[in-house]
Amino acid sequence: MKSYVKMTAKEREREYAAVKKQYEELKALGRPLDMSRGKPNSVQLDLSMGLLGQEPTELIITYKGTDVRNYGELAGVDECKQLFADLLGLEQKNIIMGGQSSLSLMYDCVVRALLLGVYKGSKPWSQQGTIKFLCPVPGYDRHFAICQEFGIEMINIPMTADGPDMDMIKQYVESDPQVKGVWCVPKYSNPTGITYSDDTVRAFAALKPAADDFRIFWDNAYIVHCFEQEDDHLLNIFDACKEYGSEDMVYEFTSTSKVTFSGAGLAVLAASEGNVKFLLRQMSVQTLGYDKINQLRHVKFLKSVEGIQAHMRRQAALLKPKFDCVIGYLQREITPRGIGWWHTPNGGYFIAFAGLPNTAKRTVELCAEASLLLTPAGAPFPYGKDPEDNTIRIAPSYPDIPSLASAMQLFCIAARMAALESLG
């Protein structure tokens, strides 16, 4: 096989005709599939059926005797806070248990910062003119949607193999007081699958923001989502912050959306003791507390960090063949033709395919015309605008493997067509 770039115009013309023929054949088969979101497959969800059907009387009383059916325990029940404190390498006093959506916790933190500020006496963000968030790209579209919703200006920060470009982040954060936040998915990043290096995490901890109300939104969504033998190492950002006394700068989030049930799991906010106190005071106006029975359900089912890890190995056994399938297709069909690159992740939910410039929209469009729905091109960028139009998020979790193989067959054909079209 020859690199498309090195082909003569004539060769490319012949290749395009051949690929187009294959595309039309696959299109005619019409195998509809929605791969647009990172949804777990139902077999993965089956792994957590033990959450349901637990002995009712075991779900109503905490070990300190609180009746969880009633109001109270705004920050969550102790045993559940302890479980996630253990997971995050923190203490109970650093944990707030949310509902089932960590996105909600992030949204609520942004909303409260806009209306009330982030520490006692700080000026609400909404009263400080146009504020800005830094957005490592490609990144998670729902993070960017929160900023867009509230008119927060987003600044693209390129991702490297070690995480975001920290020189650029440092420069923005330390020079511009309008920069109030940064979105991070530090482990098995959505969608690149990259894990931030220790140096990157330390560089975040070492930031000296121009704004005293700057916050790092550390969305540790894939903390236990390794599907290879060896888990990526991620430095605990709060440990790194200790050295600089910068713990107040970080809001960390995680959830069990992709551990137990996406629609009925648990979300967690972790922060410095001071931030937790401040946030709980604000939260107390919004609610009397989140579902504590579901907290006990999770504690009884997952038991411990080791229990979570064992559970995630069962998830890994289901996910790994799917990632292998995707990577296999890309390696066979894309690499030899020199028209696409990606990081092969050890965990997480996504692969970010980087094609030739100006091919992403066209590839997604070709797939859609052949009934395969991918995440829209541009989605992993603020305002949905991929400046190079070359990034596509691939989400292998939802389809079964035969469907995924069909989808990748089509994807590679579409990517080849788009590449040939862009090369002219």
Place this chain on the structure above:
Amino acid sequence: MKSYVKMTAKEREREYAAVKKQYEELKALGRPLDMSRGKPNSVQLDLSMGLLGQEPTELIITYKGTDVRNYGELAGVDECKQLFADLLGLEQKNIIMGGQSSLSLMYDCVVRALLLGVYKGSKPWSQQGTIKFLCPVPGYDRHFAICQEFGIEMINIPMTADGPDMDMIKQYVESDPQVKGVWCVPKYSNPTGITYSDDTVRAFAALKPAADDFRIFWDNAYIVHCFEQEDDHLLNIFDACKEYGSEDMVYEFTSTSKVTFSGAGLAVLAASEGNVKFLLRQMSVQTLGYDKINQLRHVKFLKSVEGIQAHMRRQAALLKPKFDCVIGYLQREITPRGIGWWHTPNGGYFIAFAGLPNTAKRTVELCAEASLLLTPAGAPFPYGKDPEDNTIRIAPSYPDIPSLASAMQLFCIAARMAALESLG
């Protein structure tokens, strides 16, 4: 027994000495009790144990085949929306299922109105200077706390036997574009227990607000919470609105916090189809949906409106003797002395005791000194300020009947002392 007002100074002095002696005796007994909140008793919570321990495989698929363990169904599952549509006399298209806290739904509506406005193109409330909410008083402290949190000016509206003073409400709403909302608990109102008359509901529906972004926050928390033979009748506000085309003016809320579990129930937002669409678009930035398994749990357990009503009759059997106990003490100890008034409710969770002016704080203080914690005096008023200092919210649900009887014994003694002190 003689009315305290009609006593001579000498008689009052003698009476005070006698009452004080009784008070000291009760205080010495030191029977600590927290009656500060409207919490259900654990026996009430036991009535809903059938929610737990349901067959797991019955909790995972909706009747249209959606796997509720996964993401999706932002507005909730159809069968759950239908259940609450039936309860509220509305249609599925009018219903958004929330998490377990209707307070959160209200808070989020206020927050979004502040930051984003209430209809497409409307100016966010936070960009319109000081805005105002009308607050029928006495009312629910957590409503007022939301306004206070965001610097929304609160205006007291007196309650009558038919609901809030509608002349006053009409005058404010129709003349002042800064008035953006009103808090209502239209049935078994917190804390008076009054249900709004049909005329009151119609007067709300007929409002022609000066602000085109005015909203009625209709917190129908006690819709099925009758504990007497005959349920109070409350006109469906959306029916009333039809006549005036004013459906967009109303956000209705309810929850199962006092039907099933206070800490793990379901919250509901009901609104016009246009408002639901608008709110769902906003909500889609915050979350991918609330816990749908808990929605199915409730549908399987409660089954239908008739199922809810049958369940609430079991709740009533537990609550009625407690209200009878409170009312009995008040009738025997307070009425003959002419030092307190209240509405005897047919349902809900509270009794609002109105004593002589300048006695509420003192009564609550005397109770606290004898280890009985009541809702703080002033709590049912904006900014915690009861202009007459005469209203105390009594919450009979949590204690068992012997404890409640002890508490009322003490309460009546304390109220008598406070009354005598205020009369001098």
